[in-house]
Structures are given as structure tokens and as C-alpha cells.
Amino acid sequence: MVKKSSIFFLCISLAFQFSAFAQREFLTKSCTAEELKDLLVINQEWVIYPDYSNREAWDKLLGSHKVSLIENGEAYLDYEWKVVRATNYLDYSRTGNRQTMQDPYFDNQDALSALLLAELAEGKGRFLDQIIDGVFMNCEMTSWVLSAHFKISAKEVKNHFPDVNENLIGLYSSQTGAMLSWAYYFFKSEFDKVNLLISERIKFEVEKRILEPYMNMNYWWTALPPYADKKPKVNNWNPWCNANVLQCYMLLENDKEKLAKAVYRSMQSVDMFINEDKDGACDEGPGYWGVAAGKMFDYLSLLEKLTGGKISIFNKPEIKAMAEYIYRANVGNGWVVNFADASAKSKGNPYFIYGFGKAVGSTDMMQFAAYLKSQNPETTIAYNRDIDRALRNATISEALENTTPVFKTPVYSWYPKTEYCFMSNEEGLFLAAKGGYNQENHNHNDVGSFMFYVNATPIFIDTGVGSYTAKTFGPDRYTIWTMQSNYHNVPLINGIAQLPGAQFKATNTRFNKNKKTFTTDISKAYPEDAGVKSWVRSCQLKEDELIIKDLFSLSKTIAPNQINFMTWGEVNIEASGKVIFKVQDETVQLNYNSNLLKPSIETIYLDEKKLNNVWGDYIYRLSFDAITLQTEGEYTFQIKKIK
Incomplete structure (x- = not known):
């Protein structure tokens, strides 16, 4: 149902004022780098999802979503994996067209994501060969970075072409690394039955492209030295990349010393994003909320699991304000306040919004998520090539279904x-x-x-x-x-x-x-x-x-x-x-x-x-x-x- 809020509702959450550009540093104030080591849950014991072979547990987790996930995967059983050609990359420099490179790349990632979820749902091995082909296709790529996201070289020549000697971490290279890391975690035993080199190759490529450069290079989006001294403009790249990199480390790195150093570095970096936030509004537009504040939620949820709940900042009013922006900027009937680079229409994913609302204790946000689900009942837990979100969505599906749908437009x-x-x-x-x-x-x-x-x-x-x-x-x-x-x-x-x-x-x-x-x-x-x-x-x-x-x-x-x-x-x-x-x-x-x-x-x-x-x-x-x-x-x- 649609309901207007009362004046009383109005006078809460946003009435407080944040101090301008406060150096909150919520994460790094939670513990020191040394203390972090003792908080870590290692050897993937933090994973709350069933082992691949536990069919009964998967059936219980996925419930009614099992059928749709399998059907989505079946659409890719005969998928022909696409080669991202050299001229696809070159087209960006030649014409400015990003899609020439991105379309085949994203098609492959969509296929791999759907196949991974389908095999987890069904568990019969029917999708494994296609998954292996998708893994191999990604590992054979020179780079996972989009043509538009390559840096400009020191010679001031636009270099929008993959360099085998350079491993950059960007939005989608880190996302691909995270997806392959989940494939490694769930299917390593199954891959090893086919050929031991499959799992070895995944680990080699993710370490080379994500884990090592993250610790040995400085990227503008981390907002860490030397960029911190230049007061960089922190945006969605920061939580987006950090959340993906954190997944790679959590799933592949079992050396406690190395893991602790990487995690603390990521905490320092995400603190810079939280510090940058002024009052909870997403100045990149509601279309970016899911990969700005939303990716911060992904990151914080992962960190909470990795530390057994010892590091959690969801009780901070600043984090709640960032979460609630998505429903406050929603007008109704799919229309949103679209300042900046955003579409005026956005459905929003009710599972994801519910999960974030639950984490920050926002009943209004959870009821808004139920309203979105009632408006778009066909929405599934699968989420744009994001295995972590899809699985987390599954854990709150039943709670969402049992939530009263209410959309309150704040006064x-x-x-x-x-x-x-x-x-x-x-x-x-x-x-x-x-x-x-x-x-x-x-x-x-x-x-x-x-x-x-x-x-x-x-x-x-x-x-x-x-x-x-x-x-x-x-x-x-x-x-x-x-x-x-x-x-x-x-x-x-x-x-x-x-x-x-x-x-x-x-x-x-x-x-x-x-x-x-x-x-x-x-x-x-x-x-x-x-x-x-x-x-x-x-x-x-x-x-x-x-x-x-x-x-x-x-x-x-x-x-x-x-x-x-x-x-x-x-x-x-x-x-x-x-x-x-x-x-x-x-x-x-x-x-x-x-x-x-x-x-x-x-x-x-x-x-x-x-x-x-x-x-x-x-x-x-x-x-x-x-x-x-x-x-x-x-x-x-x-x-x-x-x-």
C-alpha cells in the first residue's frame, strides 16, 4: 500500500547535522592493525552458505528461487563464449564507443554468473563444463579492465588497450576477481576432479591481478597515500573496488598476516569514503546508490562476517542516513529524484534494499523494500553478476516476503x-x-x-x-x-x-x-x-x-x-x-x-x-x-x- 508519512515521522533521522567533513574513521578506530589479526575468522569459516554437496541445505536456502536460478542458467548451456577482440578495445580511442568492448565482456560475465548460481541451485554437475569454459575464457584475457577505465599513461597518450605488464584494479576487474574467487571456493573439488590446473589457474590469476597489486600499488580510488595528501575526490569506485577486493582476499588468502594487512588497508580506504560523505545523500544520483552506499554495505557486511561480528558500524546514524537515501529519493511508481548521472526511473532491488535496511535497523526501509517487491513480484535474488549479493539476498528472502509493504513519502x-x-x-x-x-x-x-x-x-x-x-x-x-x-x-x-x-x-x-x-x-x-x-x-x-x-x-x-x-x-x-x-x-x-x-x-x-x-x-x-x-x-x- 502507499501511505503518506506524518509530521512526527518527519522530525526524525535527518534532523541531526553532521559536522562538516568530519574525519569519522569508524573502521580504523574499531581496532589497531595488530588487534585485527586476533579478530579474523580464517580458512573461510566465516562463510554462512552450505558446501556445494549439501543439497538439502541449498534447497532450504534457495526455496522458491531454485527454479528460476536453474532456468536462468539453462539459457546459457549452449552459450558461445565471446572473444573481446583487440579492435573492440581500440574502438573506444577511435570513436569514443564503450559498448563495443563492454557488450561481449558483460555478456560473458552474465553467463558465468548465471551458470554458477544455477549449479549451486541444482547440484548435478550439468553446468560445470560451461562454468569451466567461462573461467578459462576469463583467465585467458589479458586484462579484466574495461577499455574506458584504463589510465592515461605518463606520456599523456591515451592508453585504452590492455597491457600484459600492468594489472590495474578497477570496478569490473575487481568484480570479475570476486566472481572467480567464489567459483574457486564452491567448486574447487569439482574442478579438481576434471583437472587440477583449473583451480590453480583461478588462484594464480586472482593473486596476480587483484591481491598483489592491491598491496603493492596505489590507486586514486583508495584515497590512501600518496593520493590522500592530494585530497582526492572519493566516489563509488572506493567501496565498489574495496568490497570486491575484500571478497578475493577472504576467499583465497589463508595466511593470517597477509590477510590482516590487506583487510586493514581496505578499512583505511573505506574510511575515506565514509569520511567524504556529508549527510547521507548520494550526489552521484540514485542510480549510483547501489554501487556507492550500497557497495559500502557489501563491504561492511563482509567485514562483519570476517571478524565474527567484532567490527560492525551499522549502528552509526551516518551509515543509516546513507542507507535510507534510496527510499527518501523515491517518488513512487518507479520514479526517483535523478540529480546527476541517473535515470528518472529505477526499480531498485527489494532484496538488497531490505538487507541494508535490516542491517541499519530501518523499518521504513524494509517496508519500502516489501513495497518494491509487491510492485515487481518477478524480481529475483540474482543481482548483476554479483554472487555475494545474490547469496545474501537468499538469506533474507523469507523475511522480505513476510514484511508488510508500505511506501511512506517523507514530508x-x-x-x-x-x-x-x-x-x-x-x-x-x-x-x-x-x-x-x-x-x-x-x-x-x-x-x-x-x-x-x-x-x-x-x-x-x-x-x-x-x-x-x-x-x-x-x-x-x-x-x-x-x-x-x-x-x-x-x-x-x-x-x-x-x-x-x-x-x-x-x-x-x-x-x-x-x-x-x-x-x-x-x-x-x-x-x-x-x-x-x-x-x-x-x-x-x-x-x-x-x-x-x-x-x-x-x-x-x-x-x-x-x-x-x-x-x-x-x-x-x-x-x-x-x-x-x-x-x-x-x-x-x-x-x-x-x-x-x-x-x-x-x-x-x-x-x-x-x-x-x-x-x-x-x-x-x-x-x-x-x-x-x-x-x-x-x-x-x-x-x-x-x-
Whole structure:
């Protein structure tokens, strides 16, 4: 069922303020490196899953999921393993296309993951030959790193080609290492019956590609020296890679000294990610939550098992805030608040969300997970080439099924450091607004932007992001229209858009929970050429309407100001002073001062699959151009739901 939360609910969890950039170091404060050795549960005795041969235990663990896992594996019984060719890698440098290399690579990983889970579910050896072929295929690859993730060499030549002499640890190389480590753990005896070299090869490759370089190289994503001295920008790479590397060590390394050193190093590194978090919000977008805060959950769960529960920080309110972001950013009907590189639609995995909610003691999160499961009952425990998550999902499946589905839209969620603000009311209105700055993780130039929904239907939107290419994370990022401020719900001031960079930011960002008003000055998000002294945007959510006010002061006038709103559905601007939006089953009216502003509509055709899967073939940019040039003034927009 769908239920609005009460004012009482509102006044909890996010009311506390975190000290800015606090050096929390929750993990390394739990013990010293020397003390850690005595806490470790070695020789894989921490594994809570049955041995491969224990069929009764597997049947009990997997329950109703056994059939679907076997069926998924059967689809790959005749799978032809794909070779990732040299030209597949080269295509990234030549054209900027990542998919040429990634598609066959991910197809192979999808196959291997499904086959591993199917064999664990069935236990008859039917999938073993294909698993062995998949293992061998991976071991024969020069590198497990994606073409887009190779570093730029010291000669400043883009090196997006695998080097046999270099073992880099990236998102998917570490994930492949983790998957092969699980294959080694569960099937070593079965592999050895076929040929002893199979298991030996797995261990050799994971040690060479993951274990040794992790201890002997410094990667930017670890945020450890020398990078710690440079105050690196820590993002999802940190927990994602560390969680995968930790699995490799936990499953393959039984020397207590070596294991302790590696684990403590990972604790130091993940502390840097937790330290970086300001208030629980995922500035990379909800699409990245599962591999940012979510991967931190994977890591913390593994560490908890490895230390027999002695190191556990799930009781920290900061960790709970990071967990709960995923349901606070959920609007309903699959729509999410999609600031940064994120799609506006996301189903979310209910098993995973439930598990994280249970760990941090969030009833709301667990009930939200049950709501997601009720909306998408076909969701399985299998999880994107991630054996650890799939198996953990199995352990909480029954508890999820017995949880009452409730989706509560909080009356507000306020993230004072990230400067995200979400508000909703009993009339079905939902507002998401932001301040922030233009160098956030996966940043779009969108300081002061907002999204507005009526009955979980988006009216004013953030378009999202298309498929990643070489441009997406290079110097040409902001030539992509979806990254530019003039295609977000913010103004062009004196005809000038926002610029990227940490110095282009909001100031004096505030939230008044009693008046349900979010206010921020976005003037510093624009270059000096814009001539803007102040531009204070306020968003007030009332019972049946949203009021947007832009109060501005300019040092000069060059060109008419333009206020942009991104939208979809049907838009009618024929009547003076009002615009009518018809989006799905909702009708909304926007009132404006026709003496100050003149509206126009631009149709933007979407030829990018990731975008038109969400919005259809086109969206609109509704622009209000100032009729007169003025150095000071105010633009007001009244947005009402038509009942």
C-alpha cells in the first residue's frame, strides 16, 4: 500500500547535522592493525552458505528461487563464449564507443554468473563444463579492465588497450576477481576432479591481478597515500573496488598476516569514503546508490562476517542516513529524484534494499523494500553478476516476503551539506530542489534546479543521462546537452549559462521546515560575464501548489534573462499568463506575469535509447524570456494541480 508519512515521522533521522567533513574513521578506530589479526575468522569459516554437496541445505536456502536460478542458467548451456577482440578495445580511442568492448565482456560475465548460481541451485554437475569454459575464457584475457577505465599513461597518450605488464584494479576487474574467487571456493573439488590446473589457474590469476597489486600499488580510488595528501575526490569506485577486493582476499588468502594487512588497508580506504560523505545523500544520483552506499554495505557486511561480528558500524546514524537515501529519493511508481548521472526511473532491488535496511535497523526501509517487491513480484535474488549479493539476498528472502509493504513519502528530507531538499504533502505534490556546486560526482551544471511531481507523475523533469561515451568523462563532457544548465530547470542570466567547477556554486542555501520553503542564491554558479550580483531562488510547497520565485540583482544587462523548465506530455502556452500541462493522467497549470515574461516551446527529440525508454521520443523545453531588460526584479511562477 502507499501511505503518506506524518509530521512526527518527519522530525526524525535527518534532523541531526553532521559536522562538516568530519574525519569519522569508524573502521580504523574499531581496532589497531595488530588487534585485527586476533579478530579474523580464517580458512573461510566465516562463510554462512552450505558446501556445494549439501543439497538439502541449498534447497532450504534457495526455496522458491531454485527454479528460476536453474532456468536462468539453462539459457546459457549452449552459450558461445565471446572473444573481446583487440579492435573492440581500440574502438573506444577511435570513436569514443564503450559498448563495443563492454557488450561481449558483460555478456560473458552474465553467463558465468548465471551458470554458477544455477549449479549451486541444482547440484548435478550439468553446468560445470560451461562454468569451466567461462573461467578459462576469463583467465585467458589479458586484462579484466574495461577499455574506458584504463589510465592515461605518463606520456599523456591515451592508453585504452590492455597491457600484459600492468594489472590495474578497477570496478569490473575487481568484480570479475570476486566472481572467480567464489567459483574457486564452491567448486574447487569439482574442478579438481576434471583437472587440477583449473583451480590453480583461478588462484594464480586472482593473486596476480587483484591481491598483489592491491598491496603493492596505489590507486586514486583508495584515497590512501600518496593520493590522500592530494585530497582526492572519493566516489563509488572506493567501496565498489574495496568490497570486491575484500571478497578475493577472504576467499583465497589463508595466511593470517597477509590477510590482516590487506583487510586493514581496505578499512583505511573505506574510511575515506565514509569520511567524504556529508549527510547521507548520494550526489552521484540514485542510480549510483547501489554501487556507492550500497557497495559500502557489501563491504561492511563482509567485514562483519570476517571478524565474527567484532567490527560492525551499522549502528552509526551516518551509515543509516546513507542507507535510507534510496527510499527518501523515491517518488513512487518507479520514479526517483535523478540529480546527476541517473535515470528518472529505477526499480531498485527489494532484496538488497531490505538487507541494508535490516542491517541499519530501518523499518521504513524494509517496508519500502516489501513495497518494491509487491510492485515487481518477478524480481529475483540474482543481482548483476554479483554472487555475494545474490547469496545474501537468499538469506533474507523469507523475511522480505513476510514484511508488510508500505511506501511512506517523507514530508521532507533535508541534506544540509549536499544541499538537497525533498518535500511532499497529502495532496500528492512532491518537490526536489538542490543547491550544491558544479563539481559534484557525476555532475551536471544544475545548481538551483528542481523537479516537481504530482501523484508520482513527473511534471518538471531532469532529463537524465544518455549512454556513456569517451565524451562523458572527458574534457568535452559539457558539450553534451544533458549536462548543460540551459537544459535544466534554471535560468540563463543575461543569456549566459552556468559553468562547471567547484567555484560555481550555491550560497546561503537554507530550508525552513515550518514554511516548507527551500532558498538558495545561485549567482555564483555563473561566470563574471553574466553580471549577476545575486539570484535568490525560493521554492515553497503549499497545500495545492508550488511557488517558484527568482529575486535577482544584476550589475549590467546584456541580453534578456531566460527561465527554463524541462517537461514532457502536452504543453499549451496559448493563453496569456498561464501554461497548461497534461502529463499522463495529471493536469497542471502554471501562472506567470505576462507583462514580464513571454513563453516559448522547443521540442527536443530523443534519439538516445536510455532517454527515450523513459520519456518517449521527445521532451520539451519551456522557456520564459524577459520582455524588458532590468537590473533588479522578481519572477514568480505559481504551479497548481488541477483537480
